[in-house]
Structure formats: structure tokens, C-alpha cells
Amino acid sequence: MPTYIDLNVHAYPETDTPAEDLLRVAKRYGFAQIAITNYDNHVLQDSWLEDLILGVEIQAQTVTELKRKVRQLGGRVTVIAVHGGDEKINRAAVESPKVDVLTHPCSEKGEGALSYVLVRFAAENGVAIDFNMNALIQSRHGERARILSKMREQLKLVRKYKAPMIITSHAHSIYELRAPRELIALAALFGMTREEATRALSEMPQGVVEKRWKKEREVEVL
């Protein structure tokens, strides 16, 4: 069985749920590890549990703010994710090799658009494109239809340029966590095959944590 990792979970102090509870439920659901990626004003400073990965989801209004925050947090946390949605922020995130994950590039409501240029940069710089399943779970009707079609587009581009992709739950409480099999079934809604989804929950996030997608690039450059 693959070792499943959920790379985007929000915990106390950003939300009311402590990281221990989230990890306990996630383990019960079949995850090996989870990454706590609170927004940058609530970053967890140290990991006191073995299977807890430290991370951050950077929210920035401008490109300079984003760059400053990436520089500040680089080295302090394992996973640097960027809260995507805005086109300029998306572009700056995929152009920076220090960034590990670009979360919901089409924003949480599916308003934004992901161009092929961005995905090509993401593939080059080893920035994983994230599929936020919580957006599908929490929305209904028109909004969900829009998100699903955006995700379908996103998947097409990611397949073409072979950018790393990950599936995350974006859970803010234990009730928003979903088991790997459920996430795979949700990913099938926008056309992701079972093998792809399994990889996006196991190998890909593992590679993000180990910076494997970056290393390959460095080797190529040298």
C-alpha cells in the first residue's frame, strides 16, 4: 500500500483544532503523514510529533510581499505553499524554485485561470500544482460546476507539461479530512485516473517533502 500524505491541513492556532487531533484522525483514515500549512501569520514553529510536517501557506497581495515572505520562511519550514488565485501571484510562485506548492491556482471559488505558461514554469521549477478537494466538498451547484471544469482544464495542462500535481484536503477541522480512497473518488469526478490520483497522494507529496522534483532540475542544470 502506498504511503499517503496530505500536504495541506490547517490547525491551531489558525483554526480551533489542535494538530494532534488532526493527525490522529488522518492516521485512522490511512494517511502516514500530514503537513500543517497554516497561513503565514499563524505558522507552527516546531514539530513535536514524528509524522507532522511543518509547512506554511503564504498569502500575499503583491509580488514583492510574496518574495519577501518566501525569503523569510525559507529554511524554517519544510513545505512552502503559496495561496494562489491571483494571476500575478501565481506567476511569481511558479517562477520561484524555492516555492514547493501552488495551492488552488484557479482560486478557491474557481474564478481564476491557469495558463499553459504557468504550468510550464511549474514543471521546470518543480512547483507542485495542488488540487484542492475541500473546494469540491464545500461548494454546490453552479459554483462546484465551475470549479470542476477549471480542475479539468488544470489537469489537462499538468498532464501535458508533466508538472508535479498533488491532491490535498485543505481541512480546517477533523470533519473536513477525507480518507485517501474518498479523495481518489473525488478526483475521478474531473477525469483523473485512479493511478494518477494515487500518485498525487503518495509519491508526489513525498517528492515535494524530499525536494525530489527540485533535485532533478539541479542535476539537469549542472
Place this chain on the structure above:
Amino acid sequence: MVRRTMDLPFCMLCMVYTPPTLRERRRYLRFELLCERPVDKRDVLKAIWDSLYALYGDLGASESKLWLIDYQPREDGTRGAGILRCAHDRVEEVRAALACIHAIDTASIGIRVVKTSGTIKGASK
């Protein structure tokens, strides 16, 4: 109590025996539910159907042939477990619909499928 009557190879309305080759193939899913507040069986069933309708529409929902066999709240009411039945080739669709349920009334919930089986007995083990 698990309702075994629905598992008999009879059509309950006309009581005609259905030969094994004509019986519909089914899967039984055992699921586990985490909830903020205790919820009862009727609410769970309504939430599952609402989610199916929202995701697949009336047509898709009819193809899943969903039936809630059993639901039991557990312990202090923050957890529950149940068994539901669906068509054998619609398991992944039903799984996605179950995953999409995020709240009953205002109480947040999360559902996970623990086991799938071809028989009620297998699913309740």
C-alpha cells in the same frame, strides 16, 4: 438491527422469486461518520440523497440504486457507523457523493467508507 428482508431474492410487491441470473448485483458499503452533534438515521439518509442529487442529478442518482440498510450512532454520539447498498458498478460514484457531504443542518460531519462487500454479512464483519 440489520434489515435482512431486503436481501431476499423476492420482489416485495409481488412476491415473485427472481432467478439468480436476473438479480441485480449489489455492493454493500460500511461507512463511518464523524459528527459534531449526534445525528439520526433519517438525517443521514437525507444528506446522502441530497449529495447524490446535487452531484449526479436525478438520472445519475437513480442509477446508483442507493439504499440505507442500517445506521447506528455510537458512543457519545460524535461517531456513527452504517451500511448502505448500491449498484455494484457505482461504488466509486457513491463514494464521491459520500465524501461531498460536509454538514447535516449546521453540524459538520465527515464520512469515510470502511469496507465494501458483496454481502451484508461481509460488510458488517
